[in-house]
Each structure stands twice: as structure tokens, then as C-alpha cells.
Amino acid sequence: MGDEFYIRPGPGEPLPLLFAPPIEPPRRRFRALRQRWLNSLPFHALLFLLTCVTTLIVGTHIAQNYEHNFPAFDWDISRAFFTGIIQNPATLAQGIPFSFTLLSILLAHELGHYFTCRYYGIDASYPYFIPAPTLIGTMGAFIRIKTPITTRKALFDVGISGPLAGFMVAIPALIAATLNCQPVIPRSLPDTITLGNPLAITFLAKVLRPGLHPLSISLQPVGCAAWVGLFATALNLLPVGQLDGGHILYAVLGDKHRMISRGLFLALVPLGVFCWAGWMVWAVVLLVVGLRHPVVMIPSEPLGKGRRILALVATLIFLLTFVPTPFAAR
Numbered sequence: 062m063g064d065e066f067y068i069r070p071g072p073g074e075p076l077p078l079l080f081a082p083p084i085e086p087p088r089r090r091f092r093a094l095r096q097r098w099l100n101s102l103p104f105h106a107l108l109f110l111l112t113c114v115t116t117l118i119v120g121t122h123i124a125q126n127y128e129h130n131f132p133a134f135d136w137d138i139s140r141a142f143f144t145g146i147i148q149n150p151a152t153l154a155q156g157i158p159f160s161f162t163l164l165s166i167l168l169a170h171e172l173g174h175y176f177t178c179r180y181y182g183i184d185a186s187y188p189y190f191i192p193a194p195t196l197i198g199t200m201g202a203f204i205r206i207k208t209p210i211t212t213r214k215a216l217f218d219v220g221i222s223g224p225l226a227g228f229m230v231a232i233p234a235l236i237a238a239t240l241n242c243q244p245v246i247p248r249s250l251p252d253t254i255t256l257g258n259p260l261a262i263t264f265l266a267k268v269l270r271p272g273l274h275p276l277s278i279s280l281q282p283v284g285c286a287a288w289v290g291l292f293a294t295a296l297n298l299l300p301v302g303q304l305d306g307g308h309i310l311y312a313v314l315g316d317k318h319r320m321i322s323r324g325l326f327l328a329l330v331p332l333g334v335f336c337w338a339g340w341m342v343w344a345v346v347l348l349v350v351g352l353r354h355p356v357v358m359i360p361s362e363p364l365g366k367g368r369r370i371l372a373l374v375a376t377l378i379f380l381l382t383f384v385p386t387p388f389a390a391r
Contacts, residue, residue, distance in 0.1 A: 105188065108190045108191070109164075109188075109190045111192035112164065112192040112202075113164065115192040115193065115194065115199060116163055116199055118198060119156065119160075120155070120156025120157065120158065120159030120160045120198070121152055121153055121155045123159050123285055124156060124158070125142075125155065127243075130279065131253070132255060133279075133280065133282070133285045134253070134254040134388075158286070159282035159285060160198070162287060163197065163198075163286035163289055163290065164190075165230055166230045166231050166234070166287070166293070167202045167290070167293070169227050169230040170297070171204050171223065172226065173222035173223040174204050174223040175187070175204055176222075178204075178206060178219055181219070183210060183219070184208040185206050185207065186204050186205040188202045189202060190202045191203075196254070196388075197289050209358070211358040213312045213357055213360065213364055214362060214365075216311065217308065217309060217312035217313070217368050217371075217372075218368075219308060220305045220306070220307075220312065221305070221371055224294050224297055224305050224306075224375060225371075227290055227293065228291075228294050228378050231290035231291055231294065232287075234283050234284070234286065235284060235287035236265060237283060238280050238283045238287055239262070239269045239270060239278070239284065242278045242281060242284060254388050254390055255388070255389045256285075256387065256388065257384040257387045257388070257389070258384070259288075259291055259381060259383060260381045260382075261381040262288065262291075264381070266278055292382065292387055294379075295379060295384070298379040299347075300318075300321055300325055301322045301325050301326055302322055302351055302352050302353070303355075306375070306379065307322060309372055309375055310322070311357075312364060313369065318354050322352045322354070326344060326347055326348070329343060330344060337385070339387070
């Protein structure tokens with residue numbers, strides 16, 4: 062019977078079941094141990110701590126730029142900057158506002174997905190944070206969903222929970238930053254990067270700081286982190302493939318998802334040519350990942366009026382956070 066065999070000692074005696082575990086090759090055992098470690102909480106905690114370090118470094122640079130009225134983001138991080146951090150690690154405390162705000166938004170987003178998966182009994186990993194020497198000190202975070210999502214309601218709730226949670230954390234941070242921002246235009250320097258203003262920032266600036274043009278506002282590090290959070294929300298809400306927006310779209314429209322997904326994918330090409338080259342990279346990533354969405358086991362399940370209203374809310378959030386030209390180099 063394969064790896065199990067039975068022994069019957071005699072009539073009337075209990076039947077023992079003995080297991081003969083297969084002997085795994087060393088390489089397979091190593092792979093199993095490695096996979097177990099990658100799925101363990103200490104590994105996720107290590108990635109989170111490393112991301113704290115990288116975002117603290119970037120946040121410190123942003124804070125120093127803000128003090129000198131320089132643009133928040135630039136590529137001119139000199140060797141003297143890192144030397145100063147090594148000689149005086151306490152300097153990294155300047156990066157706490159940016160790092161804490163950004164990681165709070167990313168964590169809220171991923172925990173929204175995670176706890177929704179737990180509610181529906183879907184096997185999902187802890188959040189993976191990705192530390193990287195990028196403009197913001199990270200490449201974001203994600204969770205791995207290990208089992209299929211079987212119903213439309215579960216798919217919709219898993220898809221929308223992350224963007225809603227992240228947006229709810231980003232907006233208060235953006236409000237605080239808008240109220241305390243400097244009403245001056247940052248000095249123009251070589252290798253600097255200007256940020257496009259989504260409608261959410263423009264609207265808050267008109268309401269909270271009337272009389273100030275949105276382009277004349279220099280955001281604090283907290284505001285820069287909130288801006289990154291809004292941009293990440295917009296990327297996730299793109300109704301393409303298996304992004305959060307793709308989950309929502311498929312749950313609401315079913316097979317029509319394929320046509321809209323392909324149409325938006327094609328729209329990224331002119332955006333990449335005329336607005337921001339990063340859209341071309343994003344289009345390639347989406348093409349590699351796939352534009353189609355897996356079917357659910359119960360496609361005829363009704364979503365109900367409440368979820369359809371939430372779908373409109375997600376569309377509104379996407380319109381408030383999307384920026385055709387998020388970055389522009391000078």
C-alpha cells in the first residue's frame with residue numbers, strides 16, 4: 062500500500078498501523094527546509110527589519126533635503142552622506158517619520174489582505190517586505206495566497222481590503238503633512254525628481270490650504286511617504302490581470318474582465334511613451350505575470366448591493382490616486 066503496510070498478529074488482537082517514511086534525498090530535504098524557513102515568521106521579520114533600515118536611510122536623505130528646501134527625491138546621494146551616517150548612526154532618527162509612515166501604509170495594505178484571507182479560510186503567507194536601494198528604499202510588500210479563492214465574494218473582499226486599508230492610513234498622514242507643509246517652491250537642482258500631484262493632494266491643498274497653488278507646496282517626509290502610499294494604491298488598483306483592481310473587476314464583471322484588462326494594458330503603452338517611461342516597464346511586468354484571471358468555482362454567486370457600492374468607492378480611490386506622470390526628472 063505504498064508507504065504504509067499492515068500487520069495482523071492474530072485473531073481478536075488490535076490492528077497496528079506502521080508507517081515506513083520514505084528516505085528523502087539530501088537535496089530534497091534541503092529544499093524542504095529552505096522553503097520552511099522562507100515561510101517562517103523570523104524570515105518575514107528579518108525582511109521587515111531590513112526594509113526599516115533602507116527606508117530610514119532614504120527618509121534621512123529626504124528630511125535633510127526638506128530642511129534645505131531641496132526637492133525630496135533625487136539621485137545625488139553622496140558618499141559624504143553615508144559617511145555621516147556611519148560616523149553618527151543617530152542621524153537615522155531623522156528618517157523615522159518617512160519610514161514609519163510608509164511602512165505603516167504598506168503594512169496596513171498587506172494585513173488587510175491577510176486578515177481577509179484568514180476570515181475566508183484561505184491559506185496566505187505573512188507579508189513579505191522587499192528592502193531595495195530604490196528611490197523610496199523598498200520595492201513594496203506582498204503576501205502569497207497559497208490556496209484558490211473559490212467564491213466571488215471572497216475574491217472581491219480579498220482584492221479590495223488591501224487598497225482600502227492602505228488608503229485609510231495614507232489620507233490622515235497626507236492631511237497632517239498638508240497642514241504643516243512649507244508654502245515654497247523647492248530649489249531646482251541637477252538630478253532632482255519632481256512628483257506629480259494626484260487629485261487627492263490637489264483637493265486637500267485646495268480645502269486645507271486655500272490660496273496656495275498645489276505646485277508651490279513642499280511636502281514634509283510624512284507627506285512624501287503618504288504620496289508613495291497613494292501611488293502604490295493606484296498601481297494595485299489597476300484593473301489588470303491579478304492585481305487588486307483585477308480581482309475587483311473580475312468579481313464584479315466576470316468574463317468581461319479579459320477585454321478591459323487587455324484594453325488598459327494597451328493604454329499603458331502611450332502613457333509610457335508620452336508621460337512616464339515606467340509605465341512601459343509596468344506593462345512588461347503585467348504581460349509576464351498574465352492579463353487573464355483564474356476562474357472562481359462559484360461564478361454565479363451574487364455580490365450584493367453593498368459590494369457593488371464598494372466597487373464604485375474603489376474606482377473613486379483609483380481616480381484620486383492615479384497620476385499619469387508620477388515622476389519627472391530634471
